[in-house]
Structure formats: structure tokens, C-alpha cells
Amino acid sequence: MNMTSNHPEIATRGSIESWLNAAFETLKESGVDAVRVLPLAKKLNLARTSFYWYFEDREALLAALIEQWKNKNTRNLVSQAQAYAASITEAILNVFDCWLNSELFDSQCEFAMRSWALQSEQVAEEIKQADNLRMAALKEMFDRFGFSEDAAATRARSIYLAQIGYISMKTVEPLEYRMRFIPEYLRIFTGEEPAAHELERFYQRNDFVPPGA
Incomplete structure (x- = not known):
């Protein structure tokens, strides 16, 4: 799903790029065990449930x-x-x-x-x-x-x-x-x-x- 940066849902869901970028930064800083939904949501200041707008589960994120x-x-x-x-x-x-x-x-x-x-x-x-x-x-x-x-x-x-x-x-x-x-x-x-x-x-x-x- 492609959403522009001025789309109102960005504030509550983020974007798939923001989730992937945060996951990559965490992977590089702390390793794969640290790549988990709740810490990423906190890092992005987003609701945990917004993750599932883009990914079925953590395994789908890791595959991405x-x-x-x-x-x-x-x-x-x-x-x-x-x-x-x-x-x-x-x-x-x-x-x-x-x-x-x-x-x-x-x-x-x-x-x-x-x-x-x-x-x-x-x-x-x-x-x-x-x-x-x-x-x-x-x-x-x-x-x-x-x-x-x-x-x-x-x-x-x-x-x-x-x-x-x-x-x-x-x-x-x-x-x-x-x-x-x-x-x-x-x-x-x-x-x-x-x-x-x-x-x-x-x-x-x-x-x-x-x-x-």
C-alpha cells in the first residue's frame, strides 16, 4: 500500500518503509532477537496494532x-x-x-x-x-x-x-x-x-x- 507522507493515516499507522527502516536499524544495532513488534512500535511511537496493517506477523517482517x-x-x-x-x-x-x-x-x-x-x-x-x-x-x-x-x-x-x-x-x-x-x-x-x-x-x-x- 502506497501512502504519501501527508496522508492522515500515516500518523497512526506509519508506513511500510518506516517499519522496515526501524527494523533494519534495530537489526544492525542489536541483532535479530531485538527485532520485535512492541519495541518497534515504541521506537516509532505507533500503536502495536498498526504493525499488522503491513505485516501478517513478525516472521513476515523478517522475510521482508x-x-x-x-x-x-x-x-x-x-x-x-x-x-x-x-x-x-x-x-x-x-x-x-x-x-x-x-x-x-x-x-x-x-x-x-x-x-x-x-x-x-x-x-x-x-x-x-x-x-x-x-x-x-x-x-x-x-x-x-x-x-x-x-x-x-x-x-x-x-x-x-x-x-x-x-x-x-x-x-x-x-x-x-x-x-x-x-x-x-x-x-x-x-x-x-x-x-x-x-x-x-x-x-x-x-x-x-x-x-x-
Whole structure:
């Protein structure tokens, strides 16, 4: 049901987006056990019964959270891997946008989902499927630029597993520090020297000014 923000029922029922956003914030902050109807209603300052206007029960909400995570993180990563690029380094920089732009890929959500998977076989299976889809898209990216089967698979796995390691370790680094290593990552992942104009475009779209620039 689509309701505009000035609809009178918004004040008493909220919107499906407000319930989902509140559930995601709770999932990221406190884990899946904290995602419950009454605390969410209190967080939104809404009646508990308004939840059932949008969801049959808590399980339906949890299912919606899984779908939203898939639609954002997996879809965007795959899209970035498939985006036009004139070179393999430019293609990888398209993917690296995901690691720096939370609108493309929500790392906190990814961590929360992987934590949830430790206690849910269903979510663990969703994670497995997402991992396979993402790594397949990364491999196909290398395939487009003529890498051998094993080289494409190994480099795709290296890119993906390195980032999942960042997420799993909850690594927090200043943007300048992380950007410092981007050219070397590109050399490792491609065996090629990144072009200055490709790095410049990448820096610009991620609001980074290199030291001395």
C-alpha cells in the first residue's frame, strides 16, 4: 500500500518503509532477537496494532528484511560488476564504489545478516546464495576482459573475500587511509597499472581529494 507522507493515516499507522527502516536499524544495532513488534512500535511511537496493517506477523517482517537486503546489497554489487568499463581496473573501481557508498552496499546490514545466519539455517542459505551470485558476477567481470578461467575465479574470490573480511572484522578506517591502498589493490587484482584518469574519476565520485592534489 502506497501512502504519501501527508496522508492522515500515516500518523497512526506509519508506513511500510518506516517499519522496515526501524527494523533494519534495530537489526544492525542489536541483532535479530531485538527485532520485535512492541519495541518497534515504541521506537516509532505507533500503536502495536498498526504493525499488522503491513505485516501478517513478525516472521513476515523478517522475510521482508531478507528481501530488502538482497535487493540492495546483492543487486547493487552485481550491477556494479556488470557496469560498463573500458578496462578491468575501471571495472573493479566500479565495484569498489560499493565499499565506499552505503547507498550501494550497507556494510553494517551485511554484518548483521551474517550474524543472524549463525542462528538461522534459512538465513545461512540466503547468505550462501548471495555469496555465490556475487562471486559469479565478479568472475564474469574478469571473463569479459579475457582472463583465464582460474585467474578470473581466483581474482574474483580475492576481491570478494577481502571485503567480507573487512566487514566481519568491523574494520573502521579513515577514508584517506583506505584510499591510499586502492592503486596497490588494483595492481594485485589485475596485474596491471591503474590509469591516472580512472583513479581520478573514482576519487571524485567518492568525494576524496588525494593529498597534494
